[in-house]
Amino acid sequence: MSETPLKVSLERDGKLLRLTLARPKANIVDAAMIAALRAALSEHLPQPHLQAILLGAEGPHFSFGASVDEHMPELCAEMLRSLHALVLQLVESPVPVLVAVKGQCLGGGLEVVLSGNLIFAAPGAMLGQPEIKLGIYAPAASCLLPERIGQAQAEDILFSGRSLTAEEGLRIGLLTAIAEDPDQAALAYYDQHLAPLSASAIRFAVQAARSDVMKRIRTKIEFVEKLYLEELMATHDAVEGLTAFVAKRTAVWQDK
Numbered sequence: 001m002s003e004t005p006l007k008v009s010l011e012r013d014g015k016l017l018r019l020t021l022a023r024p025k026a027n028i029v030d031a032a033m034i035a036a037l038r039a040a041l042s043e044h045l046p047q048p049h050l051q052a053i054l055l056g057a058e059g060p061h062f063s064f065g066a067s068v069d070e071h072m073p074e075l076c077a078e079m080l081r082s083l084h085a086l087v088l089q090l091v092e093s094p095v096p097v098l099v100a101v102k103g104q105c106l107g108g109g110l111e112v113v114l115s116g117n118l119i120f121a122a123p124g125a126m127l128g129q130p131e132i133k134l135g136i137y138a139p140a141a142s143c144l145l146p147e148r149i150g151q152a153q154a155e156d157i158l159f160s161g162r163s164l165t166a167e168e169g170l171r172i173g174l175l176t177a178i179a180e181d182p183d184q185a186a187l188a189y190y191d192q193h194l195a196p197l198s199a200s201a202i203r204f205a206v207q208a209a210r211s212d213v214m215k216r217i218r219t220k221i222e223f224v225e226k227l228y229l230e231e232l233m234a235t236h237d238a239v240e241g242l243t244a245f246v247a248k249r250t251a252v253w254q255d256k
Contacts, residue, residue: 006036007058010044015051015199016190017044024059029108030067034082037112041089051199052190053093055116056100056183062125063109071136071242077229080139083108084221087140090115092214094203098189100182101125106163107138114144118189119175120182121166127174128163135241135251136232139224143217149173 007020019040021027044050057063070079090097090112097116105113105127113119113127121127129138129145138158145154149172157164169175179185194202232238236254244251 004036005030005033006040008036008040008044012051012190012195013049014047015049015195017050017053019053019055021057021063024057025061027057027059027061027063027109028067029063029065029083029112030070031079031082034079034086038082038086038089041086041093045089045094049199050095051194051197051202052095053097053116054100054183054186054190055097055112056186057102059103061103062101062105062113063107064104065107065109065130066111068134068242068245071134073233073239076233080225080228083111084140084225087111087115087144088218088221091144091210091217094206095199096194096202096206098186100186101127102182104163106130108140111138111140111144114141114148118186119169120177120179120185120189121169121175122180122182123166123178125166125169125178125182126163127166127169128161129157130161130163132159132161133241134245135235135237135239135253137224137228139228140221142224143220147213147217 005023007022009018011018019037021033066079066083070076096118099113099116099119101113101119102122102125105125107130110127110129129141131138142158145157153172164174166175166178170178177185236256240253241251
């Protein structure tokens with residue numbers, strides 16, 4: 001396993017921040033990955049010349065999701081709070097966050113993606129929130145998906161746990177574009193549309209467009225986090241689902 005879970009670089013004369021998940025093939029969004037992402041954002045977002053962020057991943061898949069071990073009762077509070085702090089950093093980013101997705105993009109990995117602005121995906125990408133199949137739910141996605149694709153379509157994804165193809169994701173507005181090389185597509189978008197602009201003007205435009213969204217997500221994420229930690233994790237089925245997944249056996253639900 002790589003010592004560094006995240007590759008960080010400044011490109012385009014320091015105006016584009018590249019963040020690349022660097023633990024293929026799973027690129028698990030665990031405590032180390034979350035900490036690295038939060039540190040990079042804290043360091044670089046205040047830079048006045050920064051125009052955009054490009055978030056991508058090494059290997060064939062963007063991310064298989066968060067660490068299931070860190071979802072266990074004794075660890076989940078710390079994991080959830082750090083993941084939600086990262087989500088809010090991205091949601092409240094003063095510059096646009098472009099995301100390049102390929103392969104599987106699931107669970108906590110998709111929640112990180114949904115925290116961005118424009119999502120470019122490869123034709124074979126599969127995107128989903130399978131948490132419900134483990135007896136839990138996706139807290140951040142419960143806040144982010146309705147904002148992006150509307151309540152009814154968000155509920156379909158959150159309640160079923162099914163994965164979407166890139167083509168379906170584009171059709172319902174989850175994705176900005178499908179491209180054979182999503183990293184290059186995101187870079188081309190930056191070069192054509194953002195690079196010629198004033199970094200100051202971009203920041204005001206982001207604030208103007210997203211101020212209400214930022215407030216709604218921050219308020220709702222506090223509610224869903226509390227619901228998850230204080231009520232969901234007190235149920236039999238939440239612990240059973242996670243335990244069964246780790247043990248590679250079928251969960252036995254008690255509906256309580």
